[in-house]
Amino acid sequence: MGQLTLIVVLPLLGFLLNGLAGDRLGKGFVSAVGCGLPAVSFLLTVKCFLDLAAGGDAPLVETAYTWAAVGDSAFAVSFWFDRLAAVMTLIVTGVGTLIHVYSIGYMHADRSYARYFAYLNLFLFFMLLLVLGKSLLVLFVGWEGVGLASYLLIGFWFEDMDKARAGKKAFIANRIGDAGFLLGMFVLYSALGTLEMDRINAAFSASPLPAVSASLIGVLLFVGATGKSAQIPLYVWLPDAMAGPTPVSALIHAATMVTAGVYMVARLAPVYVHAPEASQLVAFVGALTAIFAATIAIAQTDIKKVLAYSTVSQLGFMFVALGVGAYGVAVFHVYTHAFFKACLFLGAGSVIHALSGEQDIRKMGGLARKIPVTFVTFLVATAAIAGIPPLAGFFSKDEILWFAFASGRGGSTLLWLVMSATALLTAFYMFRLLWLTFFGRSRMDPEVEHHVHESPLSMTAVLAVLALLSAVGGFLSIPHFLEPQLPLPAVPEALARYQTPLVAVAVAIGLAGLAAAAFVYGGTGERARRLAQRFAGVHRVLYDKYYVDELYDAVLARPLLWVSEKVFLGLGDRKLLDGTLNGMAALASRGAGLLGRVQIGSLQFYAFLVLAATVAVILWSWRHV
Amino acid sequence: MDKTQVLLALAVALFALGMIGVVVRRNVLVMLMCMELMLNGVNLSLVTFAHQAASNVGAVLVFLVFVVAAAEIAIAIPIVLLLVRSKRTLDLASYSDLKG
Amino acid sequence: MIERLLANLDTLLLYLFAACAFVSAALMIVLAQPMRVALALISTMVFLGGIYGLLGVHFIAAFQVLIYVGAVMVFMVYAIMLLDVRDPAYQRRYSRYLVPGILAGVAFFAALAWGLAREFADVAEGGPAAGGAFGIQQFAAAFLNEYWLHFELTSVLLVAAVVAALAVINVSRRDRG
């Protein structure tokens, strides 16, 4: 078994061991297997990375086996390790391992400890399949697989029906996207006869181009991405997905899985290069999602919901970058976002842990001194996401804003304005969160306050590592690293001179957000209340997330059920089909009843009938012979 | 009108009379006899045709009909006797038990 | 005149027998007493036998009298004598279907007769081929050479009839016992 295969298979092994035997072998075993195998995967990835560098950038390719062969086309399960895959694999295994370690502390009291680690390992397996797959088919297997893992983990505490329902919602929303993704795959396969992504990319890099609309493919695949990466209109599942354990939110719903859509688009960049319409759509949806989610995040009161909407918004940033052709920059943001958002979620987890499960930020406050490590790491990550230099988020966000403005492939001032406004909102709501949680007076229940405690070392150490990465991660220029594979879009000469001023504007935006949050939420919080009262209507709408869930329920779910129940079942099956059948049966039995009257039991009557009929037959035959 | 036609007409007439008898008479025994009459009508037509075609096949068939008639009556009469024992009447109208 | 009559005596007798047979058959419908009906039937059969004889198939004529009159009708007459004369069926001759039955019967006859007239009008009297009839020898030879299977089948049929009659009698015995 090759090393790439091993990277993928090790977490699967962990899943099987923990899933089948974990309950019997105790927590020590579960932790060792659950964290050890991903760690080994990570080390192997590092080794592969070194091999890649040593091999002069020739991608590592490994074929595990042929899944199916039909006629002249074979579907092979093979893995492909180039720079892009390397970055993603490192993020997935690295952050993944850290979050596994964190989970040891976070989940230590849970009854289903082994099940939890089994699911987490299963997720890693599918995620690695997604990232390393050479064929779109393998990618799709991973794509659906992570959806499954997400479903299982969101509904991890399934006894709570709401949580189970949230898991289902995530799966369904993803499935809708997957249907689009499947269609995109089929178009590709029909047109090119292959699903191997290297061959697809080669076909679209060569001339003449394949005789198929790249935009059609791009749009269909992007539908899949809107599901997985929580973009409008399929983003609704992600906030609900916070029902799962917090480390899961950090790993799946912030750092790795939700960025799969971004990865997929970047992976098929050559297709999108030739799909200007699709790219425009991607940028448009990304920008819309970014600002839309950011406005919702302002008014949320659940610490994890704020972070969830922030994730949706940040994903919007990434898609804007993809839409303007800056694929490397998008991956850069994936990379920095993985660090600071994981750190934020884990920090939130630590807060929730400290507060015995309380998630409402209206019932927090003044925690900075009580849980200092959490506070510091959270602060660093918040500053990173807000784009305060020189933290990681600043670099990637700045580049996105720059290309949104200047890219020769769809950049525009309007786009830049929207994204800058979003950045401002981001800084504002993140610092609001920080303020409400850690500063000011305590609003906690006395009972809860009494038990506040800093988290164990396994959790705080992970927080520290992630905070460190959020701080310095930006100095590693991923776009530059990926440039041989994903060239950056050309910038028109005339715009080049705006670069430095725009950096300054970006920094100013981040600081302005900070200042605004401090102004509104600092002190007694009186200003925030007045603000909310003055704009009560807007606040209401934002608090209720624009009523999108209600809208979907009224427009999609209810009509579907109504049609199924009333039209298909009631009218179609019962009335029309069974009705026809029963009608025919009734007709037959009534006809039989009618004919049965003839059966009066009189032999002579029968004889008479025979005679009459014979006469009729004879007469008829005379006429026709 | 020649001989063959007359005989065939007689055959048809006998058959028709037998049939009428079966339908209109009440007495089971009379009905049985009317059936015999019908058989006779058929026999007559067979013989006539055989005579006209100078073939012996008709005669063979007639012979078979004789046997059938004998067999029929051999079973029918005991059945009638049994029926009469159960309901003490030969009236067919009282045996209409097999109503639909 | 008489010569001509004598020459056509066969034909005359034939018509006479036919007329008698028809009248006797018609009487069967009308007569009330079963015994009389039986006698009418016997007379029909005898006249038919006469017709067979005139047609030259003497052995059929003989069978007609022997089997029908001698066996079947005797059996029938026994049965009639065995049964109760006070049976109401003896008083009420006809069933409900008297009128429709007669109408249908007449229609039946008319239909067939019309067909007869139409179909056989142009068939000239082919006449029996050269002395036409065949004797009992030919009949027996044909029966045992060509139609032996049918012959055997009649015996099977008779055996079946015997068994059936016995079974019916058995049923009555069991009922009694």
Added chain:
Amino acid sequence: MSDAALLNVVLWLPVAGMLAIAALPKGADDAVRWLAFAVMVAQLLATAALYGRFDPAVAGLQFETRVPWIPDWGVHYQIGLDGYNVLLVMLTAFLGPLVVAGAFSAIRQDVKLFHAMVFLIQFAMLGTFVAQDLFVFYVFWETMLIPMFVIIGVWGGERRIYATLKFVLYTAFGSILMLAAVIYLVWALYQASGEVSFAFADLYRVALPVDVQALLLAAFALSFAIKVPMVPLHTWLPDAHVEAPTAGSVILAGVLLKMGTYGFMKLGFPLFPEATRLAIPLVMALSVVSIVYGACLALVQTDIKKIIAYSSISHLGYVMLGLASLDLLGIQGAVIQMVSHGLTAAGLFLMVGMIYERCHTRDLAAYGGLAKALPVYSVFFMILTLASVGLPTTSGFTGEFLVLAGAFRSSWLAFQAGGSGFNLAMASLAVAGVVLGALYMLWFAQRFLFGAAKVPHAPVPDLNLREKLVLAAIVAAVFALGLYPAPAMEKTELAAKEYQRLVAGAPAAKQARAEGSAR
């Protein structure tokens, strides 16, 4: 023993089992069960041996037996394995022991009769699959009705009489039309070539005018479509499933429904290729309607068994779609989907039977939170649910993916070549069916397994060893087909190509057809 003889053994072993059971004394219920199980296992082993020796590189029949049966009519007892039936025969043999094992504790009355009927239906199903002579096929086809009738009618639920009547009437109605078509077909062969034969291979060569083909295809298709069942001929299925005992449902969903799709693949479409090509838009449309309609109806059921029954309609819609695509991927996918549905639906019905034995109700509202009360049960149930949804790594994905890919590719290419976009629209709609599939199955699983624990008869014991083994066997097969379908698909590849050639009518095929009719 030669392989051909072994195939005969496989076919006739159930009859032997039936006789053996009949010889056992009354009341020896356990002996009957174990004997039945042993015979089924023996049959499975023999079939597995045949399956292993089946050479994927050989086109046409293998292990063939052909002896005259009714020489005057040209009827031969001709059986054999080919790519069309090899997987289905394997599936049938595989489910046999599981059906018996699943009924160990469920069937308490008339145990002897029950197992005899199971054997009879096993015999009839295998016979239908392996028959290579239309007469033999028809005889087996009709024989299937009887044991199913008895199984539902004797051990069924409260409305079993209604259900059996509906089932039998529907099926018999279709069969009679098929019989007429069969007779006409053989007569046409006789007219064309002067020979009387019911052999499939000979009938393939009959060349008929396209309007006659259309009529005959309609007659065959009606019979097969009722068995599949395709909307709007499906209403017998939910009733039959709901009233049938577990074993009946398992057989019905596991194998019997595949008779229809197998019939289309082996007979209906290849016998009348020109008419089929004309009818393809219709077939595709009906398939998609079945997929969507079945899924929608599954969404609003409250009876557990009905949900799975309607899901069967939806899943078999995929099979029909694959067959109608005339694309190698789609055809192969259809075969895999048949097997996959056989496994998952059989598994789900077995699981419903297990919970019914414990709680005595099929009302979904009575259940909830089983994951807590019955963890092992829930794991198996979840796996089968996900396989039914078509999640990758399970057999459901293999089938659905290949079918959809094939249907899409063929209609896409036709569209690109200037054809109408109707088929393309249908194929795309079918992809949307994937969403509905997830919707109803997950909704079902959620209400069934999750939430606060609610069980009608607490405490409920979790699965015992027998049940675990039965389900583990099914789950293993599901994963085997999902993770590595290549070996199975290899066996059917040549048959799929032949089917494609017969129906799509490559130039070579037309020539052979012309020669056949000239002969």
